[in-house]
Amino acid sequence: MNIPPPLAAFPLVSQWITFSADGVGILSGRVELGQGITTALIQMAADELDVPVEAITTIQGHTGLSPAEGPTVGSLSITFGGQSVRLAASAARMLMLQHAAGLLQAQVGDLSVREGLILKDGVETGLSYARLCSDVDLAVPAKDYAAPKPADQRRVSGTSVPRVDLEARLLGGYLLHDMDLPGMWHGRVIQPPSLSATVLSLPSLPPDVQLVQEGQFLAIVAREEYTALSAVKKVAAQIEWTIPPIGSVHPIDALEGEIAESETLYDSPDLAAGVTEISVSVTKGVIAHASIGPSVAVARWEGEALTVWAHSQNVFALRTSLAEVLGHPAAKITVIFVPGAGCYGHNSSDDVALDAALMARATGRPVRALWQREDEFLHAPFNPAMCTRMTARLNAQGRIVSYDARVVSPPHSTRPAGAEEPNLRAQQFLPNAMPMGPGNDAPQPQGGADRNAVPGYIIPAVRVVRDRPAIVPYRHSAMRGLGALANVVALEQLMECCAEAAGQDSVAYRLWHLEDPRARAVIEAAVAMAGEKDRAEGVGYGLGYARYKNMAGYMACVARVLVGDEVRVTDVWSAADVGEAVSPDGTINQLEGGIVQAISWALKEEVSFAGGQNLTKSWEDYPILRFSEVPRLHTRLIGPQDAAPLGAGEVSSGPAGAAVVNAVRNALGANPDRLPLTRQALVTLLS
Amino acid sequence: MMQTVEFSLNGKAVTVQGPPAMPLLFALRGALAHKGTRLGCGEGHCGACTVTLDGVPVTSCNTPLSAVEGRAVGTVEGIVAADHPLVAVLIRHQAGQCGYCLPGILTKAATLIDQGRGVDEICAALDENLCRCGAHARILAAIAEVAS
Numbered sequence A: 001m002n003i004p005p006p007l008a009a010f011p012l013v014s015q016w017i018t019f020s021a022d023g024v025g026i027l028s029g030r031v032e033l034g035q036g037i038t039t040a041l042i043q044m045a046a047d048e049l050d051v052p053v054e055a056i057t058t059i060q061g062h063t064g065l066s067p068a069e070g071p072t073v074g075s076l077s078i079t080f081g082g083q084s085v086r087l088a089a090s091a092a093r094m095l096m097l098q099h100a101a102g103l104l105q106a107q108v109g110d111l112s113v114r115e116g117l118i119l120k121d122g123v124e125t126g127l128s129y130a131r132l133c134s135d136v137d138l139a140v141p142a143k144d145y146a147a148p149k150p151a152d153q154r155r156v157s158g159t160s161v162p163r164v165d166l167e168a169r170l171l172g173g174y175l176l177h178d179m180d181l182p183g184m185w186h187g188r189v190i191q192p193p194s195l196s197a198t199v200l201s202l203p204s205l206p207p208d209v210q211l212v213q214e215g216q217f218l219a220i221v222a223r224e225e226y227t228a229l230s231a232v233k234k235v236a237a238q239i240e241w242t243i244p245p246i247g248s249v250h251p252i253d254a255l256e257g258e259i260a261e262s263e264t265l266y267d268s269p270d271l272a273a274g275v276t277e278i279s280v281s282v283t284k285g286v287i288a289h290a291s292i293g294p295s296v297a298v299a300r301w302e303g304e305a306l307t308v309w310a311h312s313q314n315v316f317a318l319r320t321s322l323a324e325v326l327g328h329p330a331a332k333i334t335v336i337f338v339p340g341a342g343c344y345g346h347n348s349s350d351d352v353a354l355d356a357a358l359m360a361r362a363t364g365r366p367v368r369a370l371w372q373r374e375d376e377f378l379h380a381p382f383n384p385a386m387c388t389r390m391t392a393r394l395n396a397q398g399r400i401v402s403y404d405a406r407v408v409s410p411p412h413s414t415r416p417a418g419a420e421e422p423n424l425r426a427q428q429f430l431p432n433a434m435p436m437g438p439g440n441d442a443p444q445p446q447g448g449a450d451r452n453a454v455p456g457y458i459i460p461a462v463r464v465v466r467d468r469p470a471i472v473p474y475r476h477s478a479m480r481g482l483g484a485l486a487n488v489v490a491l492e493q494l495m496e497c498c499a500e501a502a503g504q505d506s507v508a509y510r511l512w513h514l515e516d517p518r519a520r521a522v523i524e525a526a527v528a529m530a531g532e533k534d535r536a537e538g539v540g541y542g543l544g545y546a547r548y549k550n551m552a553g554y555m556a557c558v559a560r561v562l563v564g565d566e567v568r569v570t571d572v573w574s575a576a577d578v579g580e581a582v583s584p585d586g587t588i589n590q591l592e593g594g595i596v597q598a599i600s601w602a603l604k605e606e607v608s609f610a611g612g613q614n615l616t617k618s619w620e621d622y623p624i625l626r627f628s629e630v631p632r633l634h635t636r637l638i639g640p641q642d643a644a645p646l647g648a649g650e651v652s653s654g655p656a657g658a659a660v661v662n663a664v665r666n667a668l669g670a671n672p673d674r675l676p677l678t679r680q681a682l683v684t685l686l687s
Numbered sequence B: 001m002m003q004t005v006e007f008s009l010n011g012k013a014v015t016v017q018g019p020p021a022m023p024l025l026f027a028l029r030g031a032l033a034h035k036g037t038r039l040g041c042g043e044g045h046c047g048a049c050t051v052t053l054d055g056v057p058v059t060s061c062n063t064p065l066s067a068v069e070g071r072a073v074g075t076v077e078g079i080v081a082a083d084h085p086l087v088a089v090l091i092r093h094q095a096g097q098c099g100y101c102l103p104g105i106l107t108k109a110a111t112l113i114d115q116g117r118g119v120d121e122i123c124a125a126l127d128e129n130l131c132r133c134g135a136h137a138r139i140l141a142a143i144a145e146v147a148s
């Protein structure tokens, strides 16, 4: 049996599964970000325990109760977290049956479970999970008892169970934004205009508000939300700050400037020269998370005990990071996840949790802190600007014999990481100011900036170098897929160019460089789904393929675009193999969400800067794809349901982005080297 | 300065006190405890706060409380309570991910459907409503099913 890392770390059944008179509980560290993980975890447990979906509730991301699995990232929630729940649930059922067998003087093999009732030879015994809930000791290692059902015996996993939380999201009450505690006030932080700005003078305060000031950390707290909001606008406009100079280097120019650190991450000894050399280069700008809901948190101090409700991706690291910044023992801090708006990576949810804790400490009241839209666009972490240059060398037959890539990018994660790097924005402004840590990239094969820069194609010699620019005039961190977007866009453009140089069809050319049947299958399926290409004026088709992280789900997309003054994507045909899909419809929903987001990134999105100064304050400055611009989506899952789940949430970004960029390339006959492909970028490309 | 404002909320008479310039959104989410209407930007750019005013979809984050005196306000709670057919169809299509955008979209789309507007017109009107999770295609499929 393959024990996933979370279950190895938290081996006991009792750390994952609880029974009560009312039903079954799942304890999980994986949190519901809008991706549907709650439903999937319930499905996996329902199968193993033979209980209906409705009998299961979850506690997810509670530092006092959940296994400290770490972050909900990297499309690993099913692969690691779900599989842990599956094994623990299987063991829990066995423990229940063993206990029942003793009471009934029967063999375990004669017992079965139907909707939580324990049957002997198919007949009810009067025993049930509810009945035995306090008699069975679950504090035993799951691996000693787990025997998960084979795929063909699952009745819930593999079916499209409707999301258990979707209906609740139509109304108030479900999200953290709606939380109300007795005596709770509302807070808004006043963001210093730059990291080293200091307050020179404060205006007088409007009535009914309280100012929180600790060093350069400023916030306004009031009983009514609107009172806090209107006061913060007034006060912020009147504060005098020292204005330290802002750097003059634009994030894109910084990619061509001084390199602070260069590392060869992947190196084959002999990069054969070949007879033809083909290079492509793709540069993308800074991209914002731009969740529709601004980040929110609620904090309450009761004596020494601090409770923080947050929509963080990692409540465990948030807790230790809060402890470090607040100088307060972690043992006295509880962080509880409550769902917020859609989350696509390390956004401001952790920052606002510290803000709330500071406001609550200073005012002695529970405080709900909410960032403003402008705060999100100016001060949240961003997906960094990056430039990827790839070169392939072809032999006389046109086959790629060597490849190298240079990825220039800041690290793709500066997530809160406890004592070493709490990385919560306000820590920089407190009297004992702490600088933010430098962050890091996960090592290959996952990679960060270099994610998917190592080609999934069969190439005998590969080198990948990652360079970090010396100047990064913004906060950079993890967003859906990390470097995969730029790297897959570049690699797939390279494959198109190489196919052309070799005089081959670009689909056949890719297949020539792929042996893995699952990789070949998604490409063949997507191309077949797209069917005959039409040759209308301005129309282009493009293919994008990647296996995410070279170890997760496989996906191929074909995009059809219509290029006029602007690019319009009309259709995307996609085939994915993510192994077991616990909820096929939920998986498709995730894949399609990733496709739409990737199209938006590729065509529209870039945080605008003047030198090092971020100018993006509102949705007017940062257009994203709108309803009338969303293409028809045709998406199919072709993976085997009895294979291991590979993860899906981030799988589509690279292939979808690459398909669109290649479609534009094929429509225009020019290689796009700069994203987003706005009207202006098209003009530049064609000139 | 506080003003007392009376209006109808989902067909029931309500009275709220607040500063006249306060956006309707804060009265709904605050004193009136109708938290389905969401604050997305507070600037009229995202549509998360969409409600209806005398049957016309408007953004409540930039509609001052004083402007609704004597008028009829409709929110997502009213649409759901009335069992509008779009609600069940949205759920059947699993048309959403985080759902933060949905109350505003549902309110606008259900209202326009009831006014007999076609799918294309509703889709165009929804260009003022942003969805970051990329649930658009499913939302439009659900609307098409109910509108036709």
Ligand code: FES
Pocket (backbone or CB within 6 Å): B038, B039, B040, B041, B042, B043, B044, B045, B046, B047, B048, B049, B050, B059, B060, B061, B062
């Ligand atoms: S919150 Fe009203 S339009 Fe964004």
Ligand code: FES
Pocket (backbone or CB within 6 Å): A034, A292, A342, B096, B097, B098, B099, B100, B101, B102, B130, B131, B132, B133, B134, B135
């Ligand atoms: S479903 Fe998340 S913003 Fe629309």
